[in-house]
Amino acid sequence: MSDVITAAVAALSTKMGGGFAAGVAKFVIPGEGAIMVDSDGVRAGDDEADVTLTAEAEVFRAMIEGDLNPTSAFMTGKLTVDGSMGLAMQLGAALA
Template structure:
């Protein structure tokens, strides 16, 4: 597992300590993926499916997790791509910041 995935799992676990109703997959280009669901946050396996998949490069995810970039702004600016349920993505974005 890459250092970026390990750090992202830790950061997301802290931000979402109250849990998350739904499932989301963060696909970090060139690094791997993370699953967020009712069980918590973990590195994703290849077969893991989610209600929504959010894809971006590592720099974009790091900026979102650090609170430097709003997830909605990243999506509107084309830096974050969505595949799946927009409502789940919006709930998650509200929790991230």
């Protein structure tokens, strides 16, 4: 597992506490790996998901740190969403 994924899992775990009960989400960081978020918590992995969000490492980091709004990232093309847009919006609210 890459250092970027390890750091992202730790940051998301802190941010999201007990996980994400609304469904299964996957964050993909190209060239680094993927992170799964569900009701069990946050972990590195590349399983099936209800929604997949893809962003470069620096975009992902800015969203986690609160420097970039996930909706703004999506609207400017820095974040792509594949799957349930409603679930992506709930996840974005959880990250804010």
